Amino acid sequence: MQTSLTPSKTVIGTDRPGRAIRTENLTKRYGRNRGITELNLEIAEGEIFGFLGPNGAGKTTTIRLLMNEIHPTSGSASIFGLDCMKDSVKIKKLTGYLPGEFMLYPGMTGAQTLKYLASLRGGVDWKHIAGLAERLQLDLSKKFREYSHGNKQKVGIIQAIMHKPRLLILDEPSNGLDPLNQHELFNLVRELRNEGATVFLSSHIMSEIESTCDRVALIREGKLVKVGSIGDLADLKCHYLEISFKGKAQTDFLRSLEGVDQLEIGETAEGDTVRCIVSQEILGSVVKHFAQYEILDFVSHEPSLENIFMDFYGKSANLPEGR
Incomplete structure (x- = not known):
C-alpha cells in the first residue's frame, strides 16, 4: 500500500x-x-x-x-x-x-x-x-x-x-x-x-x-x-591504480612524485604489476607518463565514501560513544 x-x-x-x-x-x-x-x-x-x-x-x-x-x-x-x-x-x-x-x-x-x-x-x-x-x-x-x-x-x-x-x-x-x-x-x-x-x-x-x-x-x-x-567528496582524496606492464615496470617517476602512497610491485609471468594510491591532483600526470609504455591493463577507481571517511578519521580512531 x-x-x-x-x-x-x-x-x-x-x-x-x-x-x-x-x-x-x-x-x-x-x-x-x-x-x-x-x-x-x-x-x-x-x-x-x-x-x-x-x-x-x-x-x-x-x-x-x-x-x-x-x-x-x-x-x-x-x-x-x-x-x-x-x-x-x-x-x-x-x-x-x-x-x-x-x-x-x-x-x-x-x-x-x-x-x-x-x-x-x-x-x-x-x-x-x-x-x-x-x-x-x-x-x-x-x-x-x-x-x-x-x-x-x-x-x-x-x-x-x-x-x-x-x-x-x-x-x-x-x-x-x-x-x-x-x-x-x-x-x-x-x-x-x-x-x-x-x-x-x-x-x-x-x-x-x-x-x-x-x-x-x-x-x-x-x-x-x-x-x-557526493561527487565532490569522491574526488577529494585519491584514486586507486593497478597497472600491468609487459616486462619490467618503470617506477622511478612514481617514486619521485608527492601524492603517491602505498606503492607495491608484483611480478607475473608477463611482467610487473604496480599498485598504488595517487592524489587527484597528479592523476593526469601519472596517466600521461605511463601512456608511453606497453601496458597490458590499467585499472583506476575512485574511493567510496567509506574510503574517504577512513582517510579523514583514520582506521585507529577511537572516539567516545555518545553525543
Whole structure:
C-alpha cells in the first residue's frame, strides 16, 4: 500500500528563500568535554543532506541544538528563518524528528502510541498511519515493551513522517532495521524529498548516505571537515591504480612524485604489476607518463565514501560513544 507524503504548507520566517537550515558559528561545550565548535551549515529546501561522522563526532549534539533540547554555548541556528531557541514551538510544527534513542510508554500498543502522538499534532489521518505501518511491516497491536529494537525504531520513523513534515530530521534512522526495511525507509525519505520536503539525515553508515543524499557534511571531533556533493567528496582524496606492464615496470617517476602512497610491485609471468594510491591532483600526470609504455591493463577507481571517511578519521580512531 502506497501513501502520499505531500508536505504540509506552513508560513515560515524571514530567512533567505530556499534555505531550510542555517547555523552560524554554532558551538556547544560540556565543561571540559567536547561538543561542537563553530559549526557553519546552510541546507537548502528540498535536498537530502547527509551528516556523516563516527559516534562521538558531534552529530547528535547538533541535532539536539536544532530541536532546542539543549542550548548553545555560543552561535545561532535557524530553521526556515525561525530561531531554534525563540521559535521552538513553531519549528516543531514544521518538523518531523526521530531521535537517536526513541523510547515511549511501554504499556501502550503501537497503535495507541501513534494515535496519542497524532493527537498532539492536531490529528493525523489514521489510514495514512496504517499505510506507513504496512509498508514497514509493523504490527501495531503489540505493546511498545514487546517490540524488538527494530520495531521500536519503526514506530519512531512513522511518528516522524506521519504528519507530512516540511523538514524531516533523522538521527541514525536505520539503526536496528533489517535490509528490507532499510530499503523501504529510504524509499519514504526520497518520496518526501520528491514532494518538496527537506531531509537532514545523520548517520555513520556510509552506504546509506552515498545512495540517498544530495550533499554531505563530514564532521570530526565536533568540527566540520568537509561539505560537498557526493561527487565532490569522491574526488577529494585519491584514486586507486593497478597497472600491468609487459616486462619490467618503470617506477622511478612514481617514486619521485608527492601524492603517491602505498606503492607495491608484483611480478607475473608477463611482467610487473604496480599498485598504488595517487592524489587527484597528479592523476593526469601519472596517466600521461605511463601512456608511453606497453601496458597490458590499467585499472583506476575512485574511493567510496567509506574510503574517504577512513582517510579523514583514520582506521585507529577511537572516539567516545555518545553525543
